[in-house]
Amino acid sequence: xxxxxxxxxxxxxxxxxxxxxxxxxxxxxxxxxxxxxxxxxxxxxxxxxxxxxxxxxxxxxxxxxxxxxxxxxxxxxxxxxxxxxxxxxxxxxxxxxxxxxxxxxxxxxxxxxxxxxxxxxxxxxxxxxxxxxxxxxxxxxxxxxxxxxxxxxxxxxxxxxxxxxxxxxxxxxxxxxxxxxxxxxxxxxxxxxxxxxxxxxxxxxxxxxxxxxxxxxxxxxxxxxxxxxxxxxxxxxxxxxxxxxxxxxxxxxxxxxxxxxxxxxxxxxxxxxxxxxxxxxxxxxxxxxxxxxxxxxxxxxxxxxxxxxxxxxxxxxxxxxxxxxxxxxxxxxxxxxxxxxxxxxxxxxxxxxxxxxxxxxxxxxxxxxxxxxxxxxxxxxxx
Ligand code: SF4
Ligand code: SF4
Ligand code: SF4
Numbered sequence: 001x002x003x004x005x006x007x008x009x010x011x012x013x014x015x016x017x018x019x020x021x022x023x024x025x026x027x028x029x030x031x032x033x034x035x036x037x038x039x040x041x042x043x044x045x046x047x048x049x050x051x052x053x054x055x056x057x058x059x060x061x062x063x064x065x066x067x068x069x070x071x072x073x074x075x076x077x078x079x080x081x082x083x084x085x086x087x088x089x090x091x092x093x094x095x096x097x098x099x100x101x102x103x104x105x106x107x108x109x110x111x112x113x114x115x116x117x118x119x120x121x122x123x124x125x126x127x128x129x130x131x132x133x134x135x136x137x138x139x140x141x142x143x144x145x146x147x148x149x150x151x152x153x154x155x156x157x158x159x160x161x162x163x164x165x166x167x168x169x170x171x172x173x174x175x176x177x178x179x180x181x182x183x184x185x186x187x188x189x190x191x192x193x194x195x196x197x198x199x200x201x202x203x204x205x206x207x208x209x210x211x212x213x214x215x216x217x218x219x220x221x222x223x224x225x226x227x228x229x230x231x232x233x234x235x236x237x238x239x240x241x242x243x244x245x246x247x248x249x250x251x252x253x254x255x256x257x258x259x260x261x262x263x264x265x266x267x268x269x270x271x272x273x274x275x276x277x278x279x280x281x282x283x284x285x286x287x288x289x290x291x292x293x294x295x296x297x298x299x300x301x302x303x304x305x306x307x308x309x310x311x312x313x314x315x316x317x318x319x320x321x322x323x324x325x326x327x328x329x330x331x332x333x334x335x336x337x338x339x340x341x342x343x344x345x346x347x348x349x350x351x352x353x354x355x356x357x358x359x360x361x362x363x364x365x366x367x368x369x370x371x372x373x374x375x376x377x378x379x380x381x382x383x
Contacts, residue, residue: 003021004030004033004034004037005020005021005024005025005028005033006021007037008024008028008033008036008037009024011036011037011039011040011041011042011089012041012042012089012090012091012092012096013041013042013091013134013378013381014091014092014130014131014134015130015133015134017125017128017130019121019122019124019125019128019130020121020125020130022117022121023117023118023121023122023125026113026114026117026118027075027096027100027114027118028075031066032066032070032075034056035052035056035063035066035067035070035076036076036089038052038055038056039088039089041089042088042089042090042091042095043077043088043089043090043091043095043370043374044088044089045088046079046086046087046088047086047087047088048084048085048086048087049063049064049067049085049087052067052087067087070087071087071229071233072233073106073107073110074096074099074100074103074106074233075090075096075100076088076089076090077089077090077095077229078229079225079228079229080228080232092131092134093131093134093135093279094141094142094269097122097198097202097279098198098220099198099229099230099235100118100198101118101196101198101199101201101202101205102195102196102197102198102201102220102230102235103195103233103234103235104196104201104205106234106235115205116205119202119205119206120206122202123202123206126279129287131279131283132283132286132287132289132292134381135279135280135283135292136289136291136292136381137291137376137377137378137380137381138291138380139262139294139373139376139377139379139380140262140280140291140292140293140294140377140380141261141262141373141374141377142259142260142261142262142271142280142292142293142294143259143260143261143262143293143294143295143296143366144257144258144259144293144294144295144296144342144343144344145179145180145182145185145258145259145260145296146180146182146258146296146298146343146344146345146348146358147182147248147249147252147258147345147349148181148182148183148245148248148249149249149252149349150252150345150348150349150358151176151180151181151182151358153348153354153357153358154176154298154357154358154359155176157354157357159174159301159357159359160174160175160176160359160360161174161175161176162175162176162181163175163176163177163178164178164184165178165184172360172363173360173363174359174360175360176360177365178264179264179265179365179366180296180297182245182248182258182270183245185260185267185270186241186244186245186248187241188265188266189223189224189227189241189266189267190223190224190227191223191224191227191228191231191238192221192222192223192227192238192239192240192241192244193221193222193226193227193230193231193236193237193238193239194218194219194220194221194222194236194237194239194244194247195218195220195222195230195235195236195237196217196218196220197217197218197219197220197271197272197273197274197277198220199273199274199277199278199279199282200212200213200215200217200274200277201217202277203276203277212276212277213274213276213277215254215255215256215274216250216251216254216256216272219247219250219251219256219272220269220271220272221239221244221247221269221270221271221272222236222268222269223266223267223268223269223270224266224268225268226268226269248270248272251272252345252346252349252350253349253350255274255316255318255346255350256272256273256274256346257272257273257274257278257281257318257342257344257346258270258271258272258273258344259271259272259273259280259293261370261373262294262366262367262373262377263366263367263368263369263370263372263373264365264366264367264368265368265369266369266370268370273318274318275318275319275320279292280292280293281293281318281319281342284319284342285319285320290340291380293342294364294366295341295342295343295362296342296343296344296345296358297343297360297361297362297363297364298343298345298358298359298360298361299338299341299343299358299359299361300336300341300345300347300348300356300357300358300359301356301357301358301359302332302334302336302355302356303354303355303356303357304330304331304332304333304355306353306354306355307332307333307334307353307355308352308353308355309324309333309334310352311324311334312350312351312352313334313347313350313351313356314334316346316347316350317346317347318342318344318346319340319341319342321336321337321338321340321341322334322335322336322337322347323335323337343358343361345358
């Protein structure tokens with residue numbers, strides 16, 4: 001007979017394996033596993049304690065105290081509005097993994113063995129390709145976007161025009177749409193919080209506490225209800241919109257890639273991802289699977305006459321697809337393998353001259369909201 005833990009993995013949409021069994025058993029007691037099975041799937045429903053107690057036929061006080069503890073320890077999502085608190089199930093990603101590892105200091109203090117087991121078994125699970133298989137989709141749930149400074153440069157250099165929300169567009173070519181402009185994502189939000197990046201934290205823990213690279217770590221941003229959850233549970237720091245935009249710019253300067261949900265409205269998180277640890281970027285490199293994140297609509301345009309051959313772009317490109325040309329050719333000093341370009345703009349952001357500009361190449365418009373995004377993403381999965 002299929003166990004409750006296997007049923008949870010199924011609901012989370014992740015492959016069942018001995019690693020996953022160990023992770024779920026360490027994180028959820030048998031009683032907590034029963035609570036999770038009340039939900040139809042991650043983020044699909046929001047139930048209050050009364051409803052969950054009724055479904056389980058258990059006393060409300062007992063169920064409510066388990067729910068609160070699960071929310072406090074990043075095993076269950078909670079959202080409060082006035083006096084009402086509702087709960088939702090997390091998927092493995094984005095949710096359980098990110099929030100648990102971002103707040104690893106709590107786990108280190110309260111449940112060191114669970115943290116160690118999760119760290120070790122997740123890495124094995126990842127290397128077996130299970131995480132990548134569960135995320136890979138012809139419609140990935142995350143998309144890359146270009147930093148605001150790069151967009152400003154594109155406009156200033158006469159290579160694109162910005163279009164605002166509601167503005168009519170007859171032809172998309174060269175038009176930078178509202179969801180492609182980061183200030184719209186930030187300004188349209190109610191609240192922002194920042195926490196440590198879970199992927200870099202996980203890799204650091206797996207590497208005996210030694211960071212595997214020097215990229216900034218306190219750059220993982222949550223918005224609106226997710227910001228409430230992170231701040232109220234004590235591990236997210238509230239940020240002003242101004243600081244949010246500044247932090248994003250600093251992240252791009254360091255060579256990090258901005259990603260967000262593959263939809264146009266009301267984002268709930270923005271990630272700043274690195275090439276070594278990020279579940280998506282590392283996955284593209286390690287498993288040669290491009291379907292882990294949607295590329296932006298931009299590609300870099302190179303102007304040989306402005307290039308001073310500093311090789312900054314070669315050093316920082318997260319996909320390692322820019323090379324120096326050393327065949328004596330005068331036409332170009334670098335070459336870019338655009339077939340593998342994710343359109344992040346890290347190269348253009350960090351080019352000290354005007355030799356690289358991000359220009360619109362595609363006209364992809366994501367779906368509007370989270371429900372449509374999840375549906376398309378699940379439909380587009382291989383498995
Ligand atoms: S690497 Fe990216 S996806 Fe992973 S937690 Fe950090 S910011 Fe989020
Ligand atoms: S060439 Fe590299 S750095 Fe530049 S946009 Fe493409 S992936 Fe990003
Ligand atoms: S960063 Fe700019 S100037 Fe430096 S090598 Fe690349 S394209 Fe040329």
